[in-house]
Amino acid sequence: MLKTIAIKEVCLGMYIHELKGPWMDHPFWRTKFVLKDPVDLQKLRASQLQEVVIDISQGLDVVPEPTVADHQLTDKEMAMLELDGPVISESVDTRIIMPATLEEERAQAAKVIASSRKAIESMFKDLRMGKAIEAEAVMPIVEEISASVTRNVHALISLVRLKTVDDYTYMHSVAVCALMTALGRELKLSDSEIKQAGLAGLMHDMGKAGIPLQILNKPGSLTDHEFDVIRQHPQLGHDMLLKANISDAVTLDVCLHHHEKMDGSGYPEHLSGDQMTVFAKMGAICDVYDAVTSTRAYKPAWEPGMALKRMASWGGHFDPDVFKAFVKSLGIYPIGTVVMLKSGRLAVVVKQTPDSLLRPVVKAFFSTKSKIHIPVIELDLSKGMDEIVGNESASTWGVGNIDHLWSNH
Numbered sequence: 001m002l003k004t005i006a007i008k009e010v011c012l013g014m015y016i017h018e019l020k021g022p023w024m025d026h027p028f029w030r031t032k033f034v035l036k037d038p039v040d041l042q043k044l045r046a047s048q049l050q051e052v053v054i055d056i057s058q059g060l061d062v063v064p065e066p067t068v069a070d071h072q073l074t075d076k077e078m079a080m081l082e083l084d085g086p087v088i089s090e091s092v093d094t095r096i097i098m099p100a101t102l103e104e105e106r107a108q109a110a111k112v113i114a115s116s117r118k119a120i121e122s123m124f125k126d127l128r129m130g131k132a133i134e135a136e137a138v139m140p141i142v143e144e145i146s147a148s149v150t151r152n153v154h155a156l157i158s159l160v161r162l163k164t165v166d167d168y169t170y171m172h173s174v175a176v177c178a179l180m181t182a183l184g185r186e187l188k189l190s191d192s193e194i195k196q197a198g199l200a201g202l203m204h205d206m207g208k209a210g211i212p213l214q215i216l217n218k219p220g221s222l223t224d225h226e227f228d229v230i231r232q233h234p235q236l237g238h239d240m241l242l243k244a245n246i247s248d249a250v251t252l253d254v255c256l257h258h259h260e261k262m263d264g265s266g267y268p269e270h271l272s273g274d275q276m277t278v279f280a281k282m283g284a285i286c287d288v289y290d291a292v293t294s295t296r297a298y299k300p301a302w303e304p305g306m307a308l309k310r311m312a313s314w315g316g317h318f319d320p321d322v323f324k325a326f327v328k329s330l331g332i333y334p335i336g337t338v339v340m341l342k343s344g345r346l347a348v349v350v351k352q353t354p355d356s357l358l359r360p361v362v363k364a365f366f367s368t369k370s371k372i373h374i375p376v377i378e379l380d381l382s383k384g385m386d387e388i389v390g391n392e393s394a395s396t397w398g399v400g401n402i403d404h405l406w407s408n409h
Contacts, residue, residue: 001056007045010052012036015059020051034059097150102335102351105148105155112144113160113174120170120202127209132245142198145174146181153182154352158335161290161304162407165297169208169216172290177201179286179326186329187278187322193250197279200254203246204283207237207255219297234259235268250279258283263316273319281319285311285326288318293336304330305337305349305391332357336406338394342387344369346397347379350406356382363405366397376405 002017010016014035019026026047028040035041044052054061100108119141126133148156157178163171180201184194208216211233215226222230238256246252257280260266262273266284273281288311295301302310308327311318333339337349339362347362359381367374379385394402 002053003056003061004051004053005062006051007047007049009062010035010041010044010054011060011062012038012041013060015055015057016052017055018053019049020053021047021049097147100151100155102152102155105152106159108151109148109156109159112148112156113171116141116145116174117167117170120173124170124206124209127206127240127244130243132243134245138199138202139195142177142181142195142202145177145202146194146198149178149181150185153329154331154335157182157330159407161293161301161336162403163294165217165295168294168296169205172287172294173202173205175290175294176204176283176286179290179329180282182329183282183286183322183326186325187282196248196250197282199248200251200279200283201286203237203241203251204254204258204287205233205237206240207233207235210236210240217297221298231259231267250277253277254279254283258287260284261317262319265316276319278319278322281322282326285318285323289326300395303336303338303391303393304334305332305339306393308334309391331360333360333388333391336403338392338402339388340368340390340392341379342389345374345386346392346394346399347386348394348402348405350378353380353382358388362386362388365402365405366394366399368397371397373399 004020012035016033016035018032019028026044026049028043035044119138123133123138145156157175160171160175160178163175177198178201180197181194184197189197211230215222215229218226234256238252241252241255257269257271257276260269260271260276260280261284262276262281264270264272271280276284289307292302292307292311293304308330312323312327331352333349333352335349335351339347339349341347341362341364343364344367345364346366346368347364349360350363351361353360361378361380361382363376363378364386365373365376381387394400
């Protein structure tokens with residue numbers, strides 16, 4: 001049985017069926033959960049919401065003069081707090097998300113990527129047909145991506161780089177969502193701001209749903225006219241999101257301005273750095289990084305370390321402070337980075353060592369002295385087993401795809 005009550009009547013043990021108000025007016029990812037934690041109760045009462053809908057068949061009903069301090073729960077009420085099942089979900093902001101190792105998180109990250117890809121493809125189709133989409137319906141995708149990044153920042157972000165050329169348009173959105181979430185945490189944004197950053201990352205490129213596929217997927221160089229068409233996608237996306245009932249200011253801002261540059265040479269509005277929000281600056285970095293580290297129809301992928309090195313050299317493109325935070329969020333040598341070792345061997349980074357960002361775990365696979373492949377050996381550089389002397393490109397040495405060396409670690 002559903003009942004609408006005032007926020008002041010909410011108490012622990014209630015099953016929240018609906019939060020009556022815009023999703024940005026409360027700190028919760030989902031709207032259906034048993035209210036177990038006093039911290040959740042405090043956040044709910046401090047929010048801008050005036051009412052909630054409770055389900056008294058799954059949780060407690062309103063009791064006279066409820067308070068957190070003096071209400072003693074009965075055995076039945078205590079049992080209600082232990083309700084478990086697939087329909088009950090706690091807020092991601094206050095539930096404990098335990099850290100996971102890279103190996104532990106890879107399997108879960110792969111599932112998140114697969115389900116997110118289907119959802120994004122469906123959204124693109126809906127937008128192409130002019131259908132409305134709701135931010136609340138998108139938030140579970142952002143939540144799952146954010147939770148994976150929280151458990152282990154490297155697992156999903158590294159795996160999503162393995163997208164195919166055909167998958168790029170959809171998986172790029174997933175990747176930028178994850179990168180925006182990780183960067184938001186590094187910048188110490190609030191929970192609500194990280195939520196907004198993740199949603200903006202997921203929706204930033206929706207304007208490509210309005211670009212003809214023969215241009216979007218063209219394998220060769222674009223003509224000037226075709227490039228002009230591509231450059232319309234930020235404005236197209238902004239208009240499509242408004243039409244689709246997406247009104248979040250951060251999402252609209254990042255969608256419209258993720259191709260702006262600090263020196264004013266970007267598009268569509270030629271904003272300079274002081275005119276860009278921090279979210280637009282974040283979006284510009286995350287969008288470019290995923291684009292250049294992904295295999296495209298017209299170019300091979302750059303290795304992550306080489307991408308960061310080249311991006312750092314682009315004067316006037318990115319906000320320096322936000323870019324430094326971005327590098328820190330990924331690590332000096334992100335997973336998949338090819339490096340030259342002091343011994344003359346080429347190696348690929350397979351795992352970060354948090355206590356020593358300059359000395360990750362690598363797999364050596366090629367001798368630059370002999371110019372031959374060598375038996376793959378794993379080296380923990382934090383234990384002094386060798387030393388990185390710089391970033392390198394495998395293709396420079398005629399080495400083919402090495403994704404299998406780090407993706408199955």
